[in-house]
Amino acid sequence: MLDTLRGGVGAVLGFILLLLIVATFISEVVPRLRGRSGSPELISRVRAWWVMAGLFVLAVLVGKRVGIAFVMLLSYLALKEYLSLVPQRSADRKVLLWVYLAIPLQYLWVFTGRYGMFIITLPVYLFLLLPFRLMLTGITQNFLRASSTLHWGLMLTVFCLGHLAYLLVLPPLHPAGGVGLLLYVVLVTQFNDVAQYVSGKSFGKRKIVPQVSPGKTWEGFLGGLVATAVLAVLIAPIITPLNRWEALILGLLLPAVGFIGDVTMSAVKRDLGVKDASSLIPGHGGILDRVDSLMFTAPVFFHFIYYFVYGPYR
Amino acid sequence: MPDAADPAGLPTWVRPLFFAAIVRPALLIGFGLGMRHRERLPQTGPAIVVANHNSHLDTLLLLSLFRLSTLGRVRPAAAADYFGKAGVVRWVTQHLIGAILIERHHEGGRRADPLAPLSAALERGEIVLLFPEGTRGQPEVREAFKTGLAHLARRHAGVPVIPVALRGLGHALPKGEWIPVPLNLYAAVGEAVQADPRNKPAFTAAVEAAIDKLDAELPTSVWD
Numbered sequence A: 001m002l003d004t005l006r007g008g009v010g011a012v013l014g015f016i017l018l019l020l021i022v023a024t025f026i027s028e029v030v031p032r033l034r035g036r037s038g039s040p041e042l043i044s045r046v047r048a049w050w051v052m053a054g055l056f057v058l059a060v061l062v063g064k065r066v067g068i069a070f071v072m073l074l075s076y077l078a079l080k081e082y083l084s085l086v087p088q089r090s091a092d093r094k095v096l097l098w099v100y101l102a103i104p105l106q107y108l109w110v111f112t113g114r115y116g117m118f119i120i121t122l123p124v125y126l127f128l129l130l131p132f133r134l135m136l137t138g139i140t141q142n143f144l145r146a147s148s149t150l151h152w153g154l155m156l157t158v159f160c161l162g163h164l165a166y167l168l169v170l171p172p173l174h175p176a177g178g179v180g181l182l183l184y185v186v187l188v189t190q191f192n193d194v195a196q197y198v199s200g201k202s203f204g205k206r207k208i209v210p211q212v213s214p215g216k217t218w219e220g221f222l223g224g225l226v227a228t229a230v231l232a233v234l235i236a237p238i239i240t241p242l243n244r245w246e247a248l249i250l251g252l253l254l255p256a257v258g259f260i261g262d263v264t265m266s267a268v269k270r271d272l273g274v275k276d277a278s279s280l281i282p283g284h285g286g287i288l289d290r291v292d293s294l295m296f297t298a299p300v301f302f303h304f305i306y307y308f309v310y311g312p313y314r
Numbered sequence B: 001m002p003d004a005a006d007p008a009g010l011p012t013w014v015r016p017l018f019f020a021a022i023v024r025p026a027l028l029i030g031f032g033l034g035m036r037h038r039e040r041l042p043q044t045g046p047a048i049v050v051a052n053h054n055s056h057l058d059t060l061l062l063l064s065l066f067r068l069s070t071l072g073r074v075r076p077a078a079a080a081d082y083f084g085k086a087g088v089v090r091w092v093t094q095h096l097i098g099a100i101l102i103e104r105h106h107e108g109g110r111r112a113d114p115l116a117p118l119s120a121a122l123e124r125g126e127i128v129l130l131f132p133e134g135t136r137g138q139p140e141v142r143e144a145f146k147t148g149l150a151h152l153a154r155r156h157a158g159v160p161v162i163p164v165a166l167r168g169l170g171h172a173l174p175k176g177e178w179i180p181v182p183l184n185l186y187a188a189v190g191e192a193v194q195a196d197p198r199n200k201p202a203f204t205a206a207v208e209a210a211i212d213k214l215d216a217e218l219p220t221s222v223w224d
Helices: A009-033 A040-062 A064-085 A090-111 A115-135 A143-169 A177-203 A218-239 A244-272 A287-308 B014-030 B057-064 B087-096 B116-123 B148-155 B200-217
Strands: B033-036 B047-051 B074-079 B100-102 B127-130 B161-167 B185-189
Touching: A009 A040, A009 A177, A009 A218, A040 A064, A040 A177, A064 A090, A064 A143, A064 A177, A064 A287, A090 A115, A090 A143, A115 A143, A143 A177, A143 A287, A177 A218, A177 A244, A177 A287, A218 A244, A244 A287, B014 B057, B014 B087, B047 B057, B047 B148, B047 B200, B057 B074, B057 B127, B057 B161, B057 B185, B074 B116, B100 B116, B116 B127, B116 B148, B127 B148, B148 B200, B161 B200, B185 B200
Parallel strands: B033 B185, B047 B127, B047 B161, B074 B100, B074 B127
Antiparallel strands: B161 B185
C-alpha cells in the first residue's frame, strides 16, 4: 500500500487533505467563531466530501484491483440510479438484468488489459445486440425510446466512467503510474465542480444556460476554468507524465468538458422533473449528481493522453 | 403459538443482527433506499403501521426502516395460508421476521377471530405492521384497503395508525417474479391518521388518502 505513495502521490494526497481542512474550517469553524451556526447544507456537503475522498483514496491506494473494483462499483451505482430514474417498459424488466451484466463484462476487459475489447464492446457489440434482445420481447411500442435510453445509460455509466479504471492498467510513464493519472483527472474534475460553484456564488451575474440550469453563470464557468487550469498545470509534473503545454491544454479542456457533463445531466434531470438523481450522498444528491462531470472528463482525458502521451510508445 | 412475545425462544439479539448484517446491506447494495420522514416511525408501541403492498420484500423493507433497538417489538402480519405452510419459509417468517400469522380465508364456514393475534400483540405494547390491501396485486397499483384495519383500530382506540407509502419493489421484484432487478426503493412515513375508526368506510378512506398523499412525495417512475 505504501509503495503507491511514491512519485508525488503522497504530496497530492496531502494537498487534498489541506483542501478538505480549509473547506471544513469555512463550513464549521468560521461560523462558530462568529457566534452563528453554519449552513447545515454546506456542513453536510463538506462532511460527505471527507467520506467520498476517504473511500476513493483508500480504494486507489490498496492496489490496482481494488481501485478497478471501486470504479466498477461506481458504475453499478450510477447505472442503478439511471435505470431507477428513467421510466422503463414493464416488458423489459428481464432485459435490465442483461444490461447490468454489461458491467462485469466491460470491467473484465479492464482487469485483463484488453484495450481493443474495452473500446469496442459497448459502442459496437452491445449497441447492435441490445435492440435485438428488446425486439425479442415482441413489443414494439416505445421500442425506439427503450433501446436509446438503455444504450445511452450504459455508455455514460459503464463505458465513459470505465475509462477511469483503464487508467490504472496503462503502462507507467511516470513513477506515480496509473494511480497518478486517475488521481489527476478525478482531482481536477471535482476541484473544477467546486471552483465553478464557488466562483458563481461569489461573482455570478450573466446566466449561461438559463433554461436548463438557472444557477450557472458565465462568471462561475470562467472563474472555475481559470482556477482549475492553474491547479492542473501545477500538479501535472508531480503525478503525471504530461509536459507543461499538455497540462495547460488539459487544464482548459477538462473544466469545459466537465461543465458540458454537468449541464447535460441537468437537462436529463429537468426532463424527468427531478432535482437530484437520488438522496444517497447527504448534501450532494445521488451518485449521478456527483459523477456527471466525471463521466464526460474521464474519456476525454483518457483519449487525450492515449493519443498524445502514449501515442509515440504504441 | 405464534402470538407469544418471543415465539422461537431465539435470543433477542438474533433479529437485529439478521437485519444489520444481512437485510440492510442487501437492500442498500442490491436496490438502494430513498427514505422520507423516517423519524416519524413509532419507536414505542402499541402502534399500527400500515403500508401499500407490492412485493414479498415489502415486509423486509418496512422492518429495515426501524431502529435495531426497536426491531424486537415490531410484528408484521403475514398470511398463514401462504407463509405458514411448513418448513423453512414458516420458520423464517415466524422467527427471523417475527411475523404474526393471520388466517385470511374461512375454513369450512366458521373460523376464529382472525384479528385476535394482532390484538394480543397490541395489548403487549408491540408495533404491528399491516398491509391492508391483503394482497400484492398489480405492480405499483394500490388496491382498495380491506376493513380489517378499521376493525383493529376500533378495538384499540387511541393506538396511533401510521401510514407508510412504499414504491419501487413493484418493478424490482413484482408478484410472480423470482429474480430481483436492482432498482432504487423508496419509502415515505406519514403522521398518525386522525379519523374515527368507528366509521369504518371513512376511516379506511382516510388511511388510503394518507398513503396516496405520501406516495405523491416519492420520485415518480411511470413504467408502461
